[in-house]
Amino acid sequence: MNQAIAFYVLSAFILGFAVLVVSTRNTVHAVLYLVLNFLAVAALYVLLTAQFLAVIQVLVYAGGIVVLYLFVVMLVNLKRPPEDHSAPQRHSWIGFGLSGLVLLELAVIIGYGSIAPPGPANAQNTDLAMYNVEKIGMLLYTDYLIPFEVASMLLLVAMVGAIILAKREL
Amino acid sequence: MTTHTGQMFDTEELVINMGPQHPSTHGVLRVVLRLDGERVVSSDVVIGYLHRGIEKLSENRNWTQIILLTDRMDYVAAATNNVGYCETVEKLMQLEVPRRARYIRTAICELQRIASHCLWLGTHAMDIGAMTVFLYAFRERELILDLFEEYCGARLTYNSMRIGGLPLDIPVGWDKKVLEFCNIMSEKVDEYEELLTHNRIWLERTRGVGVISAEQAIAIGLSGPPLRGSGVARDVRKDEPYAAYDEMKFEVPIGTNGDTYDRYLVRLEEFRQSIKIIRQSIEGLPEGPIVGKVPRLIKPAVGETYHAIESPKGELGYFIVSDGKSTNPYRFRVRPPSFCNLQALPQLIKGHMVADVVALIGSIDVVLGEVDR
């Protein structure tokens, strides 16, 4: 009962902030709403007794990635005052078309997903809270090792690319 | 390999004004910096905020009154200015200064050197962030100022020399106090060394920062520790001895690389050499008069002369022209060491970061009173 209330409240926050992210005119405000969104998602993870994931969500997403977004937004903003960022002409039909396409894609994926059997990970509900970190560690380094390594390679490539693009001379 | 950066990554130059009121410009110095990101591309040094017209004022004062004005130029080491001026007039008038007066003048000049270097060390260290050294150095400077207060009654602007000698003899017991001070000071210099010389952060902030080669230094006309830090062995006390320096045994420290760290080491060693000279001059203080044969009215014959001494900042020179008729000089011109050393600043800070600008102004050791007069 309490869980349900908490879930609905949190979802309202998440959706509300998400809408604010795309609808606000001020870019920095949009980033800040994104942070609040991520914090609400972290709270949702706590509700699902995935405390480790919640903390990692705050640490990595809200506390790292969005900070970098904020840096970029502020440095770009430096060149021109906030007033210049008013939207010139919104071709809204492009936006609606694209979002319709994405919605269709998601519907298809969910539709197929519900037919397929559930995935291999089944949680042992006893002591779930205690063995959170160990479970994730085991899964990550045994079953999902290759995606893990591929992801780290991708990040490395992105970092090296960014450095090469930005450095004046090597 | 250079990458082609498009319009997106072009940065514009930022013009920043530093001073004239700024905690670290050691007076009213204004530096206009052109920055590219964090690095200084070029700079403009603007001086004149402390110009009081000392040279023009002296044309309306008689020769003894000018001593008061010279105090206010390098106010950190005022007695050195006095000595320089008096010696120049004595050279013009061919007056002989008695030996006792010369010895006391030497001791006072060296005490001033220590006091000035204490202030330099304190402010330089504080600019780089070591705030405690500031308090320690000023504690020692207080001891020197107490000695001066006993001798001539003032702590900053001494008016402590007269043409031909000294106005007062040293008080009773003053020489013992000076020797005691020398003992204290040599311990304290070791303390400063311990805190800074081998400190890794200090080394990183000062080594390789603001390098000036010996040829460049001579070309710009530097003098004093900035010149000696670049490896040029020139010290007026050794090359053209004045006061009692020809009878003193001391060494002149020379640097090798010409960076901020070397200038720091040179001045630190000058502390020790000054203590040595003070000991020699006080222990060997001869008896005798303190003023030479000076006419009642000081009226030098027609002529001009230039005389330089080694002030703590560098070569302090006086050029005076007398027209033989009036009791005022016809022209009184000062060659301040800080003014000439400051010319090196734009060249020194080019290519360095903003945080180094402050360190370099401190490393040259300017006193705006001298620069602007």
Next chain:
Amino acid sequence: MIDTYLIPLLKILFVLNATLVGVTYMVLLERKVIAWVQVRLGPMRVGPYGVLQPIADAVKLILKEDITPTRADKWVFTAAPIIVMVPALITFAVIPFGPVVNLFGRQVPLYITDVNVGLLYIVSVASIGVYGIILGGWASNSKFPLLASLRASAQLISYEVAVTMTLVSMIMTAGTLSMVKIVESQYNAHLWFIFVQPVAFVLFFIGGLAETNRAPFDMAEAEQELTGGFHTEYSGMRFALFFLAEYANMIVVSSVATTLFLGGWLRPFPNIAALSFLGIIPSWMWFLLKTFVFLYIFLWVRATLPRYRYDQLMRLGWKVLIPVAIANVVVTGIVMVLF
């Protein structure tokens, strides 16, 4: 009912008040300690030996005029100091001040809660604090504070990586993420972890200095800087919040270091019964003493060392601290597997 709601509430109130008072008096402590190092006396007028100085400072700051720059973003301008202060305060929810004690007939644990990911919670909350600095500079609507705040926050997130790597090796040593269990594992191991992981301790301390913007890493707020720093436009209570948040962060870093490396609330040699007379000093007192030692070292370092230039500071973080921290993790792993 009492156990689930009242007691935690009381504990929260108590810890919050204690922290805020502590933070305010840190101001006085810093001024006094640095003054005594510099052969001066520090504040002496307000109260005997200057003890009431923080109260005078607080009154002055509260009474100051509340200035907001005209074109600044009002909400963000007000929120920035709060965003810096709040994470520092809520960290204390997981810091264990002592074990379970008998208080008025109840078993009361001397910590507000024991989250099973306590250490990570602290790190994640600290990374939220960076937002306050960035927003503080941006909300002032002026170029120089913005650049200064971006530099300060870049410093913070760089050193966060090094500190987190150090904490990873500590987590491996202790085998758990929960703060209370880390202290207990030190009890079981008969050793404070500073002896097991001295390198991690040094790295954590240096990283902590950089994280809290303290000397020698305080270029961002140095008075000699040309740009005024990210809190130029702030005055009055908002400015006070920024500064108190810095001291609060210092206390957090000291508390975490105490818990991880110095055995938290354990007395020295907790397993040797012969020294049990040391138990006269209650456990939370040991904790406070150890934290105090760290705070004193923070102040001592500030009074003594010169300041790193910004690029040297970043180079130290990325090229020295992070590789050493990663090497530490690897070595810890190897040692743990072999023995």
